[in-house]
Amino acid sequence: MADSGNAPKPSSSVKLVLLGEAAVGKSSLVLRFVNNDFQENKEPTIGAAFLTQKCNLPTRTIKFEIWDTAGQERFASLAPMYYRNAQAALVVYDLTKPTSLVKAKHWVAELQRQASPGIVIALVGNKLDLTNDEAGSGGDGESPGVDGEGDARKVTTDEAKTYADEEGLLFFETSAKTGYNVTEVFTAIANAIPETSLKTARGPGAAHAAARSEEQRVNLNGARDQNAKDGCAC
Amino acid sequence: MESLSDTLWDVVICGTGLQQSLLALALSRSDKKVLHIDPHDYYGGQDAALSLQEAESWVADVEAGKEPSFRSALITKPDGSTGLGFPRAYSLALSPQLIHARSALLEQLVSSRAYRQVEFLAVGSFFIFNPAQDPSQKPTLARIPSTREDVFLTTAIPTKAKRGLMKFLKFVLDYESSPQTDLWQPDAEAPLTEFLSRQFKMDTELQTYIITLSLSLDGKITTKDGLAVIRRHLSSMGMYGPGFAAIYPKWGGLSEIAQISCRAGAVGGAVYMLGTGIKAMKEGEDPIEVELTSGDVIKTRSLVRSGNDATGQIETARLVAVVGSPIKSLFEATAEGAPTPAVAVVAFPAGSLSTPGGKASEYPAYVSVHSSDTGECPNGQSVLYMTTLATSESQEILDQALDSFLGAVGDDQAPQCLYKLQYKRLEGSTQSPAHGSIFDFTIPSTSLSFNDSTLEPVRDAWKMVMGDAAVDAEYMQFTDREGAAEDDDL
Ligand SMILES: Nc1nc2c(ncn2[C@@H]2O[C@H](COP(=O)(O)OP(=O)(O)O)[C@@H](O)[C@H]2O)c(=O)[nH]1
Ligand SMILES: [Mg+2]
Numbered sequence: 001m002a003d004s005g006n007a008p009k010p011s012s013s014v015k016l017v018l019l020g021e022a023a024v025g026k027s028s029l030v031l032r033f034v035n036n037d038f039q040e041n042k043e044p045t046i047g048a049a050f051l052t053q054k055c056n057l058p059t060r061t062i063k064f065e066i067w068d069t070a071g072q073e074r075f076a077s078l079a080p081m082y083y084r085n086a087q088a089a090l091v092v093y094d095l096t097k098p099t100s101l102v103k104a105k106h107w108v109a110e111l112q113r114q115a116s117p118g119i120v121i122a123l124v125g126n127k128l129d130l131t132n133d134e135a136g137s138g139g140d141g142e143s144p145g146v147d148g149e150g151d152a153r154k155v156t157t158d159e160a161k162t163y164a165d166e167e168g169l170l171f172f173e174t175s176a177k178t179g180y181n182v183t184e185v186f187t188a189i190a191n192a193i194p195e196t197s198l199k200t201a202r203g204p205g206a207a208h209a210a211a212r213s214e215e216q217r218v219n220l221n222g223a224r225d226q227n228a229k230d231g232c233a234c
Numbered sequence: 235m236e237s238l239s240d241t242l243w244d245v246v247i248c249g250t251g252l253q254q255s256l257l258a259l260a261l262s263r264s265d266k267k268v269l270h271i272d273p274h275d276y277y278g279g280q281d282a283a284l285s286l287q288e289a290e291s292w293v294a295d296v297e298a299g300k301e302p303s304f305r306s307a308l309i310t311k312p313d314g315s316t317g318l319g320f321p322r323a324y325s326l327a328l329s330p331q332l333i334h335a336r337s338a339l340l341e342q343l344v345s346s347r348a349y350r351q352v353e354f355l356a357v358g359s360f361f362i363f364n365p366a367q368d369p370s371q372k373p374t375l376a377r378i379p380s381t382r383e384d385v386f387l388t389t390a391i392p393t394k395a396k397r398g399l400m401k402f403l404k405f406v407l408d409y410e411s412s413p414q415t416d417l418w419q420p421d422a423e424a425p426l427t428e429f430l431s432r433q434f435k436m437d438t439e440l441q442t443y444i445i446t447l448s449l450s451l452d453g454k455i456t457t458k459d460g461l462a463v464i465r466r467h468l469s470s471m472g473m474y475g476p477g478f479a480a481i482y483p484k485w486g487g488l489s490e491i492a493q494i495s496c497r498a499g500a501v502g503g504a505v506y507m508l509g510t511g512i513k514a515m516k517e518g519e520d521p522i523e524v525e526l527t528s529g530d531v532i533k534t535r536s537l538v539r540s541g542n543d544a545t546g547q548i549e550t551a552r553l554v555a556v557v558g559s560p561i562k563s564l565f566e567a568t569a570e571g572a573p574t575p576a577v578a579v580v581a582f583p584a585g586s587l588s589t590p591g592g593k594a595s596e597y598p599a600y601v602s603v604h605s606s607d608t609g610e611c612p613n614g615q616s617v618l619y620m621t622t623l624a625t626s627e628s629q630e631i632l633d634q635a636l637d638s639f640l641g642a643v644g645d646d647q648a649p650q651c652l653y654k655l656q657y658k659r660l661e662g663s664t665q666s667p668a669h670g671s672i673f674d675f676t677i678p679s680t681s682l683s684f685n686d687s688t689l690e691p692v693r694d695a696w697k698m699v700m701g702d703a704a705v706d707a708e709y710m711q712f713t714d715r716e717g718a719a720e721d722d723d724l
Contacts, residue, residue: 071503071505071506077508218354218355218573
C-alpha cells in the first residue's frame with residue numbers, strides 16, 4: 001500500500017438505491033450492512049428510507065447514501081426520481097422465487113434506460129441460507145431450509161450469473177440472515193465506482209456535471225436572515 | 235402484505251398533486267393509517283413533470299376530458315427541426331412555478347426535514363423584451379435591476395429616474411409601517427402603475443420593471459397586492475445566497491416536491507398505489523366505503539380528493555417549448571459568489587406583441603427560461619415555459635412571443651424550436667372544500683411564483699384527518715429521521 005503519510009484519504013459520497021420485488025430482503029441487506037443486524041419476520045419495511053455507511057478502500061473512502069424503497073415497490077409505485085442520479089444500484093431477487101428474478105430484470109432494464117449512464121449495478125440473489133449451499137447456510141451453523149430440510153433454491157447460480165455477465169452487472173448470492181457475502185457486495189460496488197464519477201472528483205467528463213451541480217445547489221440550511229432583513233444585497 | 239380491505243384506513247388520499255402530497259407529508263409522523271392513490275401512473279397530478287412520451291398520453295387525456303383543470307392541449311414539432319433527444323431525457327413541468335425565498339412552502343419543507351431530498355437551483359435575472367424599433371434591427375432583452383446596488387450601477391436608467399426607483403425600493407421594504415401607510419392606503423385598490431406614477435414619478439418603462447417583478451398576469455395588480463409581492467421579492471433577495479430572490483426545484487418544479495412528500499409519506503408507513511383511482515363510493519356512511527379501480531373495496535374514516543370543479547375564473551394559456559440552444563447569455567451569475575442560475579424570466583409587456591392579424595397583446599406574457607441544469611432537457615438545449623392570460627388570441631400571442639424571444643437571443647441565427655406543447659390551464663372555484671369527513675381540494679392557483687395560499691387547504695385537510703389530535707404548533711415540525719442528519723456535512 002502506498003505510503004500516504006498523514007494525509008486523509010479522499011472521501012466521496014455515492015447514492016445507492018435498492019430495487020426489487022417486495023419481501024426479497026432489500027431492507028434486511030441494508031440492516032445487515034449498516035448495523036450488522038437481522039430481524040426475522042419483521043413488519044413490512046417502514047421507517048428506514050435513508051441510511052449512510054462508510055466503506056473504506058485502500059486509497060479512498062466511499063460514503064454510501066443508501067436509499068431504501070420505503071415500501072413504494074409494493075404496488076408498483078416507485079417513481080423515477082428514486083433511482084435517477086444514483087451512482088449505484090442493488091437489484092435484489094429472492095433465489096427461492098423465480099418471479100422475483102423476472103422483476104429484477106425489469107428493474108435492470110429500467111435503470112439502463114432512466115438512470116445515469118455510468119451507474120454501477122449489482123444483481124443480488126438473496127436468502128442463500130435457504131439453500132443447501134455450504135456457503136450460505138454455513139454462517140451460523142443452522143441446517144439449510146426453512147423446514148430444516150431440502151433445498152428451497154429455485155434460481156440456479158448459473159442462470160443468474162449468465163444474465164449478469166451479459167448485462168455487465170456485478171453478481172452475488174447473499175444471505176442477509178447469516179450475513180454471508182453482504183459486505184462483499186458493497187465493497188465490490190465501491191471498487192467499481194469509477195473515480196471520475198465521484199462528487200469530489202474534478203476534471204472533464206462525467207465528473208464535471210456532478211461537481212458543477214454541487215456548486216449550483218442552493219442550500220436551504222444556509223438562510224442568511226440577517227442579510228435578508230436588509231432586503232437586498234446593498 | 236397487509237390486505238387493503240382488512241385495514242380500517244384513517245384517510246384515503248386520492249391524487250398526488252402538490253397539496254395532496256404535502257398532506258401525506260404532514261401526516262407522515264402521525265401513526266394514522268394512510269392509503270394514497272392516484273389514477274395516473276406518475277406522481278404529481280396537475281403538478282407533474284412529463285417525459286415526451288407521458289406528455290403525449292397526457293394530451294390525449296386532456297382532449298378526452300379526463301384532466302379537469304386543463305383543455306386545448308396540443309403537441310407540435312416544427313417542420314424540419316432536428317436534434318430532439320430521446321423522450322425520457324425530458325421532464326416538462328406542468329407547474330414550473332418559481333418559489334420565492336420568503337415562502338411558507340420552503341419554511342414547511344425545512345421544518346419537516348423534507349427539503350433534504352430536493353435540489354434547489356437559483357432563479358437569476360428578470361428581463362424585459364423590447365420590440366425592434368424598425369425591421370432592420372433585432373428586438374432586445376433588458377435586464378431589470380432588482381437591488382439598490384444594481385439600480386445604482388446600471389447605465390440603462392437615466393439618473394433622474396433612478397432616484398425615483400431607489401426611493402421606491404426603500405419605501406416598499408417598510409411599506410406597512412406607520413408613516414408609509416399614509417402614502418399608499420388611499421390607493422390600495424387602485425392599479426399599482428398609477429401609484430408608481432403619482433408617488434414616485436416613474437415613467438412607463440420603470441412601471442413595467444416593477445410590474446414584471448410582480449409577475450402580475452393581467453398587468454393590473456392593485457397597489458395593495460403589488461406592494462406585498464414586490465416586498466416579498468426584495469426581501470427574498472439574498473436570503474439563501476447572493477444575487478437571487480427565488481429558487482426552483484431541479485427536475486420539474488413542484489412535481490419534485492410532490493414526489494418527495496409522497497416518499498416521506500411512504501417512509502412513515504403510508505401505502506402508495508399509482509394507476510388506481512376511486513371507482514365508486516357509498517357516501518353518508520361511517521366508515522366510508524370506497525371501491526377502487528383496482529377492484530379492492532376498502533373502508534376509511536375520511537377521504538381527501540382532488541377537485542374537478544374548475545370554474546375557469548382565471549384561465550391561462552401555456553406554451554412549453556424545447557429549444558436547441560443553451561441560451562447562455564440569460565444564465566449569467568448576477569453577483570459575486572452567486573450560484574449560476576438555472577432559470578431566467580423574460581416579460582413581454584402588454585402591447586409589445588401582436589397577432590398575425592395585427593392585434594396588440596392585451597396582457598403581459600411571461601417566459602420562464604430553464605437551462606438544462608434543471609434536468610428538464612438534455613445539455614445544449616433549454617425549455618421555455620410561456621404564460622399569458624387566455625383570450626381568443628392568446629395562443630397566437632404565445633407563438634409570437636416565442637419567435638420574438640428566439641430572435642432576440644440569437645446571434646446570427648435564431649435558435650431552433652424543437653418541440654411545442656400548448657394547453658390552457660383553469661383555476662378557480664367557489665365550492666367549500668370540506669363536508670363532513672370528505673375534503674375536496676380545489677384547483678390551486680396558477681400564479682407564476684408559488685402562492686402561499688395553496689398551503690392553507692392542506693392544513694385544513696390535515697386538521698380534518700387528525701381531529702382532536704391536531705396540535706397547530708406541531709404542524710410540519712419534524713426531526714430528522716435516523717441516518718439522515720449527517721447529510722449536511724457532505
Ligand atoms: N431466510 C432469510 N430470510 C430473509 C433474508 N433476508 C430477508 N429475509 C426475510 O424476508 C422478509 C422480507 O425482508 P425485507 O428486508 O423486509 O424485504 P424487502 O421488502 O425487500 O425490503 C422478512 O421477513 C425477512 O426477515 C435472508 O437472507 N434469509
Ligand atoms: Mg423493504
